[in-house]
Amino acid sequence: MTQTDTLTQYNDFKTIALDRRSVRKFTEQAVTVEDIRELIDCARYAPSDTNSQTWEFIAVMNRDKIKEIEQLTWDQLHKRAAEAETRGLAREAKLLVKSFGPYATAFSNAPVLIVCLATPYQSKFRERIFDPIALVDDAVWAEEGIKSSCLAAQNLMLAAHARGLATCPMTGPVLLAQEQMREVLDIPSDRQINMVIALGHPSERPARLSRKEIDDILRIVE
Numbered sequence: 068m069t070q071t072d073t074l075t076q077y078n079d080f081k082t083i084a085l086d087r088r089s090v091r092k093f094t095e096q097a098v099t100v101e102d103i104r105e106l107i108d109c110a111r112y113a114p115s116d117t118n119s120q121t122w123e124f125i126a127v128m129n130r131d132k133i134k135e136i137e138q139l140t141w142d143q144l145h146k147r148a149a150e151a152e153t154r155g156l157a158r159e160a161k162l163l164v165k166s167f168g169p170y171a172t173a174f175s176n177a178p179v180l181i182v183c184l185a186t187p188y189q190s191k192f193r194e195r196i197f198d199p200i201a202l203v204d205d206a207v208w209a210e211e212g213i214k215s216s217c218l219a220a221q222n223l224m225l226a227a228h229a230r231g232l233a234t235c236p237m238t239g240p241v242l243l244a245q246e247q248m249r250e251v252l253d254i255p256s257d258r259q260i261n262m263v264i265a266l267g268h269p270s271e272r273p274a275r276l277s278r279k280e281i282d283d284i285l286r287i288v289e
């Protein structure tokens with residue numbers, strides 16, 4: 068590859084990385100199974116600890132099911148707000164419903180909801196060395212699975228953007244209604260629900276949100 072090709076490739080990549088936005092409004096245009104399979108193909112080439120590939124995806128393409136997940140998120144939100152109110156936290160309860168409610172259910176308009184799961188982390192290292200010496204506790208291994216699942220999710224979102232689709236990564240519904248989602252989507256208990264990703268054709272183009280300056284987040288050790 069020539070230097071010019073490399074530069075063009077880098078510039079293309081940077082445009083995709085910088086122009087991806089979290090989109091919460093979608094057109095009626097359907098996303099195809101072929102689209103979804105393409106995105107998962109990109110997702111599965113993400114790196115993972117000892118190539119453990121601790122990821123699985125459920126693509127919910129049924130709008131009634133998506134509405135059901137929205138409803139059970141609201142139900143849990145109202146339940147948590149009512150509980151907070153009985154503990155004298157009326158202001159927080161009100162904010163939870165008013166501010167967090169729409170944020171946690173911003174997928175309601177999407178034609179597809181991708182549920183990103185983290186599967187249990189298994190490896191020969193773990194089996195033969197780490198577990199026998201009790202290197203770390205189970206929570207750390209659970210986190211290890213989540214890390215790779217997150218990288219796959221980012222691949223998926225960048226691929227979607229490059230393909231003219233739009234996404235919004237969301238943990239709001241997971242924080243509120245993880246157990247209910249597990250039941251509705253028949254998710255086994257050994258799978259962690261990492262996040263959901265709203266997916267569709269964009270009907271809005273949100274402005275780029277500011278980022279911390281490079282100098283504020285980078286420390287170079289020479």
Ligand SMILES: Cc1cc2nc3c(=O)[nH]c(=O)nc-3n(C[C@H](O)[C@H](O)[C@H](O)COP(=O)(O)O)c2cc1C
Nearest residue numbers: 087088089091170171173235236237238239240276
């Ligand atoms: C871990 C995580 C959880 C998020 N949860 C939500 C969510 O519940 N609802 C939502 O509307 N956006 C959610 N977002 C999207 C963020 O709000 C968004 O990425 C951020 O504001 C930056 O905007 P940008 O993605 O357009 O650059 C989440 C993003 C991440 C990475």
